[in-house]
Amino acid sequence: MATVTYRQALRDTLRAEMLRDENVLLMGEEIGLFEGSYKITEGLLKEFGPRRVRDTPIAEEGFVGAAIGAAMLGLRPVVEIMTINFSLLALDQIVNHAAKIYGMFGGQASVPLVIRTPGGGGQQLGATHSQNVELFYAFIPGLKVVAPSTPAEASAMLKAAIRDDDPVLFLENLALYNTKGELPDAIDAVEPAEIGRAAVTRPGTDITIIGYSRMARVAAEVADTLAAEGISAEVVDLRSLRPLDRETIVASVRRTGCAVVAEDDWLTYGIGAEIAATVQEGAFDWLDAPVRRVAMAEVPLPYAKSLETAALPSAGSLLTAVRATLAATGRALEPAS
């Protein structure tokens, strides 16, 4: 095992998949000569050349659409969209074409496409550059949306996404790129993940905290803090937003009796709304308190640090919500021994 960053895991996996399958090619803005805005594709142009590592003009709608067309003929394009905010320019191609072609033509052509793109706020990039709109894609039947939170998951899930015959939106996060984790020395030893499976990344008995991407890591951090106080929090990392693993979520809440959802997007109609509805339908009789959601304040995110910090969910706000939820259960908590 080696300790690598999330960034390195992505890079090494892309490389391994390109070596494995000649039909895998990369497209995106600044991924070649510039080696990627966030350096995920470092060295790949040098190694594979411009036929397989394609710098595109600033034309999200055009190159995503072109990738969809290429996928229809059997290529496996992996497209990088610099941040998820810019995917909005390609929304039509993703929603009206990538997600529809298999069904609309009676299953005659599939679209084995991967769109890699980071979300995330907190870097003072302002309202248009700090959004978390993965919901737009998770809403669409025909698309798959995965959101790994560790280097190992990122590698396993990227492999699965590239080998999958359907369009997959692969959500990364700016705040995760430098985070570290274990990965087998030989990248070929990484087994492709099963898309659509959540994981209990930390077992616990008192409360379930459900998160994905960056917030799954924040949830783990909060669970550590709570453990020091003798509170046992279980963390469910969704890992996949569509398909959604409702069984794992519900089974956890049936064990703990209460839940808080941690999400980086907005609350109203957000990912957490779907999770809370799922818990209500599947674990109503087990619930000791209402399900709470911790999400971004519902504003176009301001640039000023004071306002940005107040608007974004954090370990602190998650901790507050967890404590309030535990209090609402009316359970007498045993003091830490």
Place this chain on the structure above:
Amino acid sequence: MAETPTRSAARSAGEAAPARARRSRGPRTPRPGPGLPQPPDTAGAEAPDTAVPAAPDTAGTLVGFYRQMLLVRRFEERAARAYTEAKIGGYCHLNLGEEATVVGLMAALRPTDYLFTNYREHGYALAKGIGADRVMAELYGRSTGVSKGWGGSMHLFDAEARLLGGYGIVGGQVPLAAGAALAVSYKGGDDVVMCQMGDGTTAIGGFHEALNIAALWDLPAVFVVVNNGLGMGTAVERSAAEPELWKRGAAYRMASARVDGTDVVAVRDAARLAVERARSESRPYLLEAVSPRLKGHSVVDPARYRSKEEKDALKDADPVARTARRLADAGILSPEDRDRIDAEVTAEVEAAAAFADASPQPDVSTLFDYTYATPVAGEQRRLPADPVFRS
């Protein structure tokens, strides 16, 4: 050629508008029409001859241009320093190398003309007449900034100066500018809307959609492509199948030209022609200003993708040094004058940084003040830790 119903409808609606200040238009003539500039058909061609007779520039005007260019230069250098000191966050894109283009373009506008830009817009804000203090305060994210600290470096806005925004989504401003020009023309005004963008932006679908609409509807808009040779790290030749970007106007029968963006007077003249044509004839124009980007894409980009030769060549292209030399050669800028101007603009920029630093960050109680212009019932005014229902 037969006119489409849409176009005749738009045209007659325009002619029927009351108190229309513009000359009414005759039948459309193929571009370029008589009296219009002949766009050069080779790359790097000179600026078009100005058809607008202009009085020769006085020494005062020329030195004034130099002063504004130097203000932009010193402002950007100060901003870069503040960024490395973490006074400025997010992304910070500078106009270093584009000073002649910035100042020349703004000199062609009347104060009431409107301006849309991309996120590389500090210089435009200054040259449009906004105080350096309020621009710097915005970069610092302070409530005294032009956008009250909500926008930051990429999103400067000032209604009074008619700067209708810097925009961070590449190409976002182009259709907006066409729409603003529609509003001006619809109301019968004679202001012009200028829309600045980068070379890389001409690959975006919205650019083409907006230019087509502006040409079809005869909108008083001047689209300016600042060709600094690069979109982030991608050279124009690697992102544009037709790298002579001004030629894209032909696809919309839009008058267009290319000008040397390091020559402030040439830029001003070319822009004046475009602006006055938009004003008097209500016809859009596409102007390309070729102007180097002296540093990285943003403050944090070391621009390793550029060769040493390329970086060396940039020094000769520096428009500020070039203008100083020209004015000195013409005997209207002595070394003492130059030093005095430098000291003055440097002091102005330092004062702006001090003002910004002393200004407060917006108060958290204002977080929900600008989500909607009209109060909404049931608006979610909750912070992340707050429950949906309090009770």
